[in-house]
Amino acid sequence: MDINKENYELGLPVLKKAGVAHKVDFKEGPALPVLDQMIEEGKYHGSFDFIFVDADKDNYLNYHKRLIDLVKIGGVIGYDNTLWNGSVVAPPDAPLRKYVRYYRDFVLELNKALAVDPRIEICQLPVGDGITLCRRIS
Structure with a gap:
């Protein structure tokens, strides 16, 4: 899913070379309306092994x-930028770009909600700007 099909088309040759284009x-x-439609259709419930979110x-x-x-259940959702320039551990009055x-x-x-969500186990990786992996357990 992307707001811009050109991003998909850019990666399509790699998907084809890997032999997985048929799985995409x-x-x-826009993600929220598309996700709402997918949920409403019902056929996508519990069908994804891995979802990566790098969005708004x-x-x-x-x-x-x-x-x-x-x-x-057992699948993973990855969220990008969960350290957000280190600002998530900065004091409230720290000088930050607007x-x-x-x-x-x-x-x-998000970080606080993920930490208490009983449906998932989480691991926050301090790679780049932070990636949080959430494995669905229930």
């Missing part, structure tokens, strides 16, 4: 609320 059902559009940080928690139903400060609260909200 690309969906173009202010909707990460909204994505999680939907994706948890789409990933199978956009970093704006999105910081959304990333913190």
Whole structure:
């Protein structure tokens, strides 16, 4: 899923070379309406092994609320940028760039929600800007 089909088309030769292009059902559009449609259709419930989210940080928690139903038990959801320039551990009055400060609260909200979600086990990796892996356990 991507808002821009060109991104999918860029990676398509790699998918074909790996022999997995037939497993990809690309969906173009804004993520929340597309996810809502997928959930409404019912056929995608628990059907994904792996989902990676690198999108608008202010909707990460909204994505999680939907994706948890789409990933199978034992499947993994990965969230990118969960350390958000290190701002998630910075004091509230730390000098931060405007956009970093704006999105910081959304990333913190996601991190806190994931930490107490009983349906998942999480592992936050300090790689790049942080990646959190969530394995669905129930």
